Amino acid sequence: MTEQLKHDHKFADSPLIEVVDLCKSFKEFEAIKPPGVSLKIMPQEVLVIIGSSGSGKSTLLRCMNRLIEPTSGQVFFEGVEITDRTINIDEVRRNIGMVFQQFNLFLHLTVRQNIALPLKKVLNLSDEEIEKRIKTVLETVNLYDKVDNYPGELSGGQQQRVAIARVLAMRPKLIFFDEPTSALDPELTGEVLQVMKRLVSEFHYTLVIVTHEIPFAKEMATRVIFMDEGEIIYRGTPDVVFDKPPNDRLKKFLSKILEMG
Amino acid sequence: MENNNNKNNSKDEKNKIKEILSQIRLTRKNFGWWIFGVFVAILFVGFVRTWFNPEAHYFDPILGIINLILLPFGHTIDSLDFRMEDILYGLASGAQLTFIVSMVSLIVGFFFALILAVILVNKSHLYGLKLIAQSYVDFFRSTPLLVQVLLVYYGFAESMGDVIRSLNIPMFSYEVFAGILALALNTAAYQAEIIRGGILAIPTGQTEAARALGLTSGQTMRYVILPQAIRIIVPPLTNELINVLLNSSLISAIGVRDLTKKSQSLQARFSLWEVFLISAVFYFVIAFSLSKITKRLEVKLRIPGLGVVND
Ligand SMILES: Nc1ncnc2c1ncn2[C@@H]1O[C@H](COP(=O)(O)OP(=O)(O)O)[C@@H](O)[C@H]1O
Numbered sequence A: 001m002t003e004q005l006k007h008d009h010k011f012a013d014s015p016l017i018e019v020v021d022l023c024k025s026f027k028e029f030e031a032i033k034p035p036g037v038s039l040k041i042m043p044q045e046v047l048v049i050i051g052s053s054g055s056g057k058s059t060l061l062r063c064m065n066r067l068i069e070p071t072s073g074q075v076f077f078e079g080v081e082i083t084d085r086t087i088n089i090d091e092v093r094r095n096i097g098m099v100f101q102q103f104n105l106f107l108h109l110t111v112r113q114n115i116a117l118p119l120k121k122v123l124n125l126s127d128e129e130i131e132k133r134i135k136t137v138l139e140t141v142n143l144y145d146k147v148d149n150y151p152g153e154l155s156g157g158q159q160q161r162v163a164i165a166r167v168l169a170m171r172p173k174l175i176f177f178d179e180p181t182s183a184l185d186p187e188l189t190g191e192v193l194q195v196m197k198r199l200v201s202e203f204h205y206t207l208v209i210v211t212h213e214i215p216f217a218k219e220m221a222t223r224v225i226f227m228d229e230g231e232i233i234y235r236g237t238p239d240v241v242f243d244k245p246p247n248d249r250l251k252k253f254l255s256k257i258l259e260m261g
Numbered sequence B: 001m002e003n004n005n006n007k008n009n010s011k012d013e014k015n016k017i018k019e020i021l022s023q024i025r026l027t028r029k030n031f032g033w034w035i036f037g038v039f040v041a042i043l044f045v046g047f048v049r050t051w052f053n054p055e056a057h058y059f060d061p062i063l064g065i066i067n068l069i070l071l072p073f074g075h076t077i078d079s080l081d082f083r084m085e086d087i088l089y090g091l092a093s094g095a096q097l098t099f100i101v102s103m104v105s106l107i108v109g110f111f112f113a114l115i116l117a118v119i120l121v122n123k124s125h126l127y128g129l130k131l132i133a134q135s136y137v138d139f140f141r142s143t144p145l146l147v148q149v150l151l152v153y154y155g156f157a158e159s160m161g162d163v164i165r166s167l168n169i170p171m172f173s174y175e176v177f178a179g180i181l182a183l184a185l186n187t188a189a190y191q192a193e194i195i196r197g198g199i200l201a202i203p204t205g206q207t208e209a210a211r212a213l214g215l216t217s218g219q220t221m222r223y224v225i226l227p228q229a230i231r232i233i234v235p236p237l238t239n240e241l242i243n244v245l246l247n248s249s250l251i252s253a254i255g256v257r258d259l260t261k262k263s264q265s266l267q268a269r270f271s272l273w274e275v276f277l278i279s280a281v282f283y284f285v286i287a288f289s290l291s292k293i294t295k296r297l298e299v300k301l302r303i304p305g306l307g308v309v310n311d
C-alpha cells in the first residue's frame, strides 16, 4: 500500500516547478509586486512559506497552478511553461494537488464520492481502481470508517484529512497546502499536521506549505520563504529563519506569531 | 438485554404517537392540511357511498359542504342542486388542463432557465450571448404576463397555427400550445434568476477545489456547482411552481379551456357567481397539495451541512 503512494522523480536534480519574475495585480492593487517572485521547487523538498495576512502567499500558490492568472512572469512545471495560454492547464493541475484552508470538500457528495469524482472524470479510471484508491488513501488518513458520510457530518480535522486523501488519490507530483490548519480548533490541528508529516517521512512527497505553525515548520521544512507586502523578503533554512532571524521584518513577524500562539 | 430493548421500543413508539398527535392538532400551521384532508375525506366518502348505492348522488357530500359555503350568501343547495353536477364535472376537466399546462410549462421553462443561468454566471463574455440572455430575462420580468400571452398567441398564429391544428393531438390545440409557450418563456426568466442566485450562493472554494483537481469548467458546473445550487433553490422553485399554476389562469384570455375559462363559461350558462368560489377551491387544493409534495422533496434532498436547515 505504501509503495503505491511513494514517489520516484524522473528528474531528481531539475526543479518540479520554476517561477520566473511572477507578478500579480488585482486592478491597481499589487498583490505580488514587480520585479516579481522567482523561485524553484526541487523534488522531495518541503518549502514553507510564511508571512502575515495579506502578504500574497495564497496569491502566489494560486498563480503557480493558474487558479489565478498571473499578470506577468512565467511558471514552468517539469520544464514546460504552463503560463502559456495554449497549453491544457487541466492536464497540468491533475499533477499538482492543492489543500485549502476551508477544506472545500464537495458538500453534496459523500467522502467516497468526493474522492471518486476526479478519479472518474479527470483520470477516467475503472471502478475497481477507484475503489482500491479510495481504500488506500482513506486508510492513510485513518478515515475509512467515514467513507459513506457527508462532509457536513465530519469534524473540521476529519474534513481536512479527507481533503488530503482526495488529493492523494490523484497521485500528484507535488501538493500545495494553503494554511491547512488555520480554520481548525487547536485540538484538531494535530491530526492534520500528523498526516502531513507522514506524507513527507513515509511517502517523500514534495510539499509547498503556507502555515503559521512555527514548530511544525521548523521540524518539517527544508527551506523557508518569508513574504511581506507582496515580496519575498527572506529565504533560508529553518534553523536560521526561526532561531536567529537575520532580518528585522522577519523578526517582528515571528515575535507577533509567537505572542499569539 | 432483549427486555430492555423492548422497553425502549415501546417508549419510542409512545413518543412517536405523541409526536404525530401534536402534529395533527389543528393549528395555524396545519390549517391548510385540515382543509385539504376534509376535502379528500369527503371525496372518499362520496366514492364509497356511490359504490354501495349507485342511486346515491356521487357528489352528495361535496354538495353538503358547498351548501355550507353558500348559505351565508343567501343560497341553499336546493336552488343549485340540478346544475351542480355539470359545474363540478366542467371544473374538474378545466382543472386537469390547468394542471397539465402548468407542469409542462414549468419543466420546459426550467431547462431553458438552466441554459440562461449558466450563460449569465459565465465569466467570459461569450460574444454578446450574455447581453441577449440578460435582455431576455429583463423583458419577461418587466412586462405583464397577459401581454406576453397575447403576444405569443397572435405572434405565432400565422407560422404555427395551422401546423399545430393539423397535428390533431387531443387536448393540444393551438391555444394550448401558445399558452404553454408563453408560460414557459415567462417562468424561464424568473427561474433563470433563481438558478443564477443559487449558483452564485455556492462558495468559490468549491470551484477552486474542483479546478485544482483538474476538472474542466464544464465538469465543475455540471458535477459540483449545479447539484448544490439546485438543492438550495428548491424552496424558491417551489414558490415559482405555485406562481405558474396560479398565473396560468391568464391563458383563459386566449381561449384555453382551463379552470378559469371553464368557470367563466359555467357562470355565464347558469348565471351563478358562486361557480368562481368552487373554482377557487379547486385552485387551492391543487396548489396546496403541490406545495406539500415539494416540501417532502425538499426534505428528501437535504444533505447535512448544505442549504437551509429550518422548516
Ligand atoms: N480576487 C482578489 N481581488 C482583489 N484583491 C485580492 C484578491 N485576492 C487577494 N487580494 C488581495 O491581495 C492581497 C494578498 O492576498 P493573499 O494572497 O490572499 O494574502 P495571504 O494569503 O498572504 O493572506 C491581499 O491584500 C488581498 O486583499
Ligand SMILES: [Mg+2]
Pocket: A057, A058, A059, A178, A179
Ligand atoms: Mg491566504
